[in-house]
Amino acid sequence: MHNRAEAHINLQAISRNVELLKKKSGTDLLAxxxxxxxxxxxxxxxxxxxxxxxxxxxxALPEEAITLRKAGITxxxxxxxxxxxxxxxxxxxxxxxxxxxxxxAFKEIALLKGRARIHIEVDTGMTRGGxxxxxxxxxxxDFSTVEVIGFFSHFARADEPGExxxxxxxxxxxxxxxELEAVGVRPPIKHLSNSAATLADHGSALSMVRTGIAMxxxxxxxxxxxxxxxxxxPAMTLRAKLHLVKSVPAGSPVGYGATEKTTRDTHLGxxxxxxxxxxxxxxxxxxxxxxxxxxxxxxxxxxxxxVVDLGPHSLAKSGDWVTIFGDxxxxxxxxASASGSVNYEIVTRIGPRVPRIYDHG
Ligand SMILES: *Cc1c(COP(=O)(O)O)cnc(C)c1O
Numbered sequence: 001m002h003n004r005a006e007a008h009i010n011l012q013a014i015s016r017n018v019e020l021l022k023k024k025s026g027t028d029l030l031a032x033x034x035x036x037x038x039x040x041x042x043x044x045x046x047x048x049x050x051x052x053x054x055x056x057x058x059x060a061l062p063e064e065a066i067t068l069r070k071a072g073i074t075x076x077x078x079x080x081x082x083x084x085x086x087x088x089x090x091x092x093x094x095x096x097x098x099x100x101x102x103x104x105a106f107k108e109i110a111l112l113k114g115r116a117r118i119h120i121e122v123d124t125g126m127t128r129g130g131x132x133x134x135x136x137x138x139x140x141x142d143f144s145t146v147e148v149i150g151f152f153s154h155f156a157r158a159d160e161p162g163e164x165x166x167x168x169x170x171x172x173x174x175x176x177x178x179e180l181e182a183v184g185v186r187p188p189i190k191h192l193s194n195s196a197a198t199l200a201d202h203g204s205a206l207s208m209v210r211t212g213i214a215m216x217x218x219x220x221x222x223x224x225x226x227x228x229x230x231x232x233x234p235a236m237t238l239r240a241k242l243h244l245v246k247s248v249p250a251g252s253p254v255g256y257g258a259t260e261k262t263t264r265d266t267h268l269g270x271x272x273x274x275x276x277x278x279x280x281x282x283x284x285x286x287x288x289x290x291x292x293x294x295x296x297x298x299x300x301x302x303x304x305x306x307v308v309d310l311g312p313h314s315l316a317k318s319g320d321w322v323t324i325f326g327d328x329x330x331x332x333x334x335x336a337s338a339s340g341s342v343n344y345e346i347v348t349r350i351g352p353r354v355p356r357i358y359d360h361g
Contacts, residue, residue, distance in 0.1 A: 004272040005240040006357045007350050008326070009040050013233035015052035017215045020231055022053050025198050025209040030056035030078065030191065032212030034064060039278075039347045040216055040236055041356040043071045049215065050075050058210050062086060065096040078119055078150070080129070084108060092116045097149055101130045103138055110145045119150030120180065120187065124172040125165060126156035135176065139183050151177055151187040155204075158196035159221035166197075170204050196220035199230055218343045222333055236347050237326025238354075240288075243305060244270040245318045254307050255299025262298070267310040269295060271322060274304040278349035279324070286338035288322035289329025290314065295322070 022029050031054035032038075037045035046057050046068055057073070059065050060081040068077055079091060080099035085108075091098050092114045100106045101121040109116045123130035130153055131138055153173050157163040173192055180187070190206040195214035197204050213220050217234035219227050227234050245267055252262045262268070271288055275281040279301050287296035288308050295308040295316075310316050325332050325346070332343040339346075 003241075003355055004243070005238070005277060005354050007039070007354050008237040008239065008357045008359055009044065010233070010235045010237070010359050011044060011048045012360065013217050013235040014040075014045055014048045014215060017217050017232050017235070018049050018052035018054055018211075021195070021198055021209070021211045021214055024202070025193070025205045025211075026202075027205045028055040028189075028208040029053065030058045030208055030210045031215055032058045032194075032210055033068075034058065034060040034212070035348050038212060038216050038344065039350045041358070042067060043073075044356070044358050046071075046073055056208065062088075062091045062096060062098070066090060066094050069094045069096070080119070080121065088112055088116065099129075099152070103134050103141070106138065106141060106146075110142070116146045117149045118146050119152055119189070119191075120148060120185075122151070122153045122173070122176045124153040124169040124176065124192075126154055126169070128156075129154065131176075135179075139179060143185050148185050148187045150189040150191060150208075151180060152191045152210075155192065155194060155197050158194055158201065159224055161196070161200035161224070166201065166204075194220070196224060200224060213344055216347065218332055218347070221342075222337075226333070227331075234326065234332065236332070236350075238273075238324040238350060239321050239326070240271050240273040240324060242269040242290075242316055242318055242320050242322060243272040245310065245314075245316050245320075246270075253299075256302065257300060260299045262309065264312060266312050267314045267316065268298065269308045269310045269314075269316055269322065271306050271308055271324070272304070273324065273354070274302045274306055276303045277351045277354050278346075279306060280335065280339035280341065280346070280349075283335060283339040286330055286335045288324050290316045290320065290322045292328060294329055 031049035057077045062079045065077045065079045078097040084104045097117040099121045100118045121130040123132040191208040193209040195211045198209040217232045281301045295310045298309045332346045335346045336343045
């Protein structure tokens with residue numbers, strides 16, 4: 001194997017996670033595969049999720065949806081980040097459902113050739129996407145040239161299941177749906193739950209859930225429990241080669257700015273990945289695992305490499321593989337807490353220079 005770094009994707013883990021989430025929700029499941037399936041690989045993950053029972057695919061961008069169609073995927077696909085001026089016609093021609101959250105976008109969509117399939121997105125309290133101030137005016141629209149398939153919103157705090165805001169958002173969702181139905185529009189599919197809500201709050205599953213992070217085997221928030229305690233199997237293991245192993249004396253300054261010095265005579269390993277590949281430059285107190293032993297980061301992360309302290313007795317040699325996170329040692333959650341971030345960002349930012357290696361299990 002000639003690679004210097006690999007992201008191994010366990011597709012069987014994705015299947016298991018989809019099965020678990022479908023069972024939990026008891027509804028249709030939309031597999032969220034935006035951003036290259038959270039860095040796991042759009043096409044492979046989408047095919048796997050559909051085989052495991054996912055009913056829909058969801059992406060942010062229409063380009064992502066078109067890539068799925070070009071790969072021969074015929075399942076329904078929803079794209080929800082489609083600002084005015086987007087190529088709505090290509091979306092309709094490719095049989096891609098479009099989320100609508102502004103009047104200006106709706107007007108463009110209503111004029112397209114072929115009836116656009118739309119999902120109306122409403123802002124129930126997150127104050128991000130979805131109709132809010134334009135809602136009453138939007139209700140007066142002429143819906144006759146489009147097909148209203150879905151009605152949806154998004155939770156801001158589903159990873160804090162006890163929060164009052166969740167109940168308020170659900171209540172607002174039902175009120176806004178009733179207002180839409182009162183003008184004669186009855187979308188058959190209603191969806192609100194993300195991974196956290198699917199795992200914690202069965203009352204809001206409605207007719208479909210939209211699950212992303214949990215499908216990749218990661219917890220929506222460590223406060224809700226670890227992946228393991230939620231019954232999820234992390235799908236990504238990130239490995240890299242040691243470009244070089246060297247023995248150095250105590251007191252050696254390591255890396256840019258000499259921010260750290262070795263505290264003993266030791267072996268250092270130069271790991272062949274850096275912030276250009278998505279290793280957070282700010283990370284502290286994370287590291288790699290070699291033969292079950294943890295080696296912490298020492299010094300600053302560089303663009304293509306970083307240094308770990310393997311310890312005085314390490315048997316690691318130049319060219320050996322280490323695990324950055326995954327099936328042993330550190331987890332994506334460890335790297336997240338080491339860099340003030342969330343596991344979502346850790347996996348999603350693993351860059352295109354890192355080949356994805358699919359393990360079909
Ligand atoms: C990303 C996204 C999801 C998935 O959220 P997870 O927390 O990863 O399950 C669901 N719905 C929308 C609208 C999203 O943008």
